[in-house]
Amino acid sequence: MTSLFGAIEVAKRGLLAGQAGLSVTGHNVANANTPGYSRRVLQLAALGGPRLPEGILGAGVDVRRIEQVRDRFLDGRILDARAGLGDARARAALLAEIEATFDDLGGEGLTEALGAFLRSWHDLAVSPESLEVRRAVRDAGAAIASRLNRLSDGLQDERRVLAELIPSEIADVNARIARVAEISRRIGIAEGGGAEAGDLRDERQREIDVLAERVDVNFTEAPNGSFLLRVGGAVVADGEMVIGLTLDGDPSAAAGEDVVALSAGGAPVAPRGGTLAAHLDAVNARIPSYLGRLDEIAAGLADAVNAIHETGYGLHGGTGIAFFTFDAAGAEGVGLASRGTAGRIRLADAVSGDPAAIAASSNGAPGDNAAALAIADLDRERTLRGGTRTLADLAAEIGGAVAHDAAEADFLVDARGAFVTSLENRRDAISGVSLDEEAVNLVRYQQAYEAAARVLVVANEMIATLLEEVR
């Protein structure tokens, strides 16, 4: 049996559905520009009514639930891509700075400084007696030594700054992991009633997205709401249990080639992406490898020049004098790493104090220039790497290595940036708010509301008609 009051009830449900639609659309429109917001859709269902002999009458519409539109698989892909982009960006920024210190194109490169030093010996060969030329050779020697010192110190500084940055980065990462766990706890409470806590989920996703730029992160959620957060394959949060990352040792106190390592709950962790991975790689491998090359050049230069210089004679007949020397290792507490040969090379006191001690002569006669010529010839003598490389080769190689690495990092920033953008566009295509769509929905809900209201008016009039007849 049907009743007119039943029709009013149906109309009421229609009105409520229209109102709900309006709020969902309003929420979507309002959050159109909120980062990480995934649009909501209203899930409506027809409500069955009492069974009559004629059939089942509908009881109107039922607002089932408000759902988020979201693609979990795409979310995971975006995390990976963001970790890659964070790694490339951090590397590009670091290498841009290192590249600027090497500055091969500006005419201030190591190759040219080295060439200028060796060429100054040609001037000495032309006039081995001239004190003025000797001073110029001494100054060129001091210049190449301080150039190596500055390059080495610059790289050491870069390494120290990064090493000091790593603990605070880890603290930040751990804080975000804790926040993810906390939000998850609140989601659990909020969803206890069965409703989806969309805003909390959006917030958690936003947090994980940011985390992915720092370190490669993997998030999996079970249907019962429990989740696992992994970094570099190791679990850092399991449900409400936050494990976090631990720094092994104190990087600012580490010396030499000591490796800065991470662990999670006792198991070693090697991040494969994100800024943290780039910084760890720079501190552990990249900068030490550049430093190693610089040290090789400094040691090679000092060995080759000294080997000739010590057999030569100064203007006053002194012999056996070294041209370059090294400060004692670890004499200055630089903290992170004791300086290598490139950081410690300098002119020998005998030479810096008295340019007449520079040995141009190989037989003691003040007019002889054989030693000066031999040193000038070092620019094409293959004295390094078992007689396969000249000093200039190695100097060009280190500049080239930095340039190649920087070019690669720049390329990766562009390529991975484009990848992240395309993935985000795809996520937007699924989860983003389209204002046109919402406008259409608005019109739909408005019209449905108006129609439901019309049903109410008609039902009301029918009841009135009936009451009139009865009176």
Add this chain to the structure above:
Amino acid sequence: MRVTQSAMARSLLSRIAEATARLTRAQEEIASGRRLLRASDDPAATAAVVGRRVGIAQIDQFLRNAQRMLATLATVDSALHEVTDLLVSAKDVALGAANGSATDADREAAAIEVDAMLERLLQIGNTYDGNRFLFAGQRTREAPFSPAGGGVVYRGDSGEVPVRVDLLEEVPTLLPGTRAFRAAPASLGDGADLDPDIWEFTPLADLNRGAGVALSQVAITDSDGNAATVDLVGATTVKDVLDRVNAAGLAVSAEINSAGNGIALRNLGSGATITVSEVGDGIAAAGLGILGASSGDLVGEDLDAAVSASTPLALLRSGGGVSLGTIRIEHEIDGRVRSADVDLAFARTVGDVLVGLSRAATLEGESLGLVGALDAGGAGITVRSTVPGARLSIGDPAATAGAAGLGVAGTAAARDLFAVLAGLRDALRADNRAGIEDSIALLDASVTENLEARVEIGARVRRIESIRESLEARRVAVETELSAIEDVDLAEAIVRATREQAALEAALTASSRSISLSLMDFLR
């Protein structure tokens, strides 16, 4: 596909950012004029740029070296030029004094003049260019020449100072004083007459001290009164002459005389007189020492053969021969003695000896630096030092006499211009005519040496000039390459900048249209 407003905004923004970046890049390239702004823009091209810059810096260094060397060589040359003038006027003075009418007073005045020249020569020898003494070899910090006991001693060495003017081109800058002021190097054996006999194979050209024989026809009448004319034209050795005379059908036998130094015609006829006379204007008979008539055999004169490379050692010393074993040579260069016992036992001819001397080396394999040569007069051989300023001494180990036999035993020092001038001065004071004549000959030789030194300096200057030209050409080539790698193609960059600007404007216009498009505007 759903396209949301934020996705649209994001892609528009990134497109605009890309277009702006490309435009900025083009503008930066135009403003800096360079295609490469950072090494990472093109690491390979950067390496090429650095390599070429280093190459240019190196070329500049070599050009600078060449420039400085040319300046030094100009100073050296002007000093040597002044030496030439001094030597020429010294010779004039000597010639004036050698004149028989010169008085003691004239010679004293000449001696004073030569003394002043000696003084000036000393100053030139001690030329100082602000940094170093130019004629001191490598001992450039002290004056190389200083007066001592009426003469001058050299305190420099014979080292040279090579300067690199290209990768593999070394040119010595300085001329050691021993070379620049050389009159004659140390030599032994001058004037010794080894007096070789002749044999059948002595070339006719070696006869008469190497003057040879002007060959023509010779008329010979034997003691039986038979006459014949022998044509000697075309003969090259003593044997040819003997054969032709013997083939003339006369009653004479032509052979080498018993002294071994000339030709003899043995009388085979019944009479007593052999007559040899010239035919026409010929002088062949006289040249062969057999002109005239004889009673009995006609014994020719000493033909005075010169020493040549092919002369057998056995013919030397009038046929007494020189028997060689080992000779001892000491060659003192810059105070260091290179010495060797040179084994010449293998030698059969004078040529063998010369080769043996020139190749003589110390036990360590260091060359002694000697040249063995035939004496200019043809009488013997000479051993000369190739190192200016060196002392040479040759002797025989006990119980041998090889060096003495060759006439090269003894000790000799190099003579420099100071010694020549001092010798001239002393000869003038002592009225020593022979000494003055000697000095004139030495001055002639000195002028030749001096000119040779100047030719050497001139050759160095020309070599440096030509290297400098090729360096400058290379520099231009490398700079062109560098510019091709490093510099921006301005026309291309400007076109690119204009294109990027148009693209950016189009992107902005399209964005402003599409971003404002919304259904909201159309719903009323």
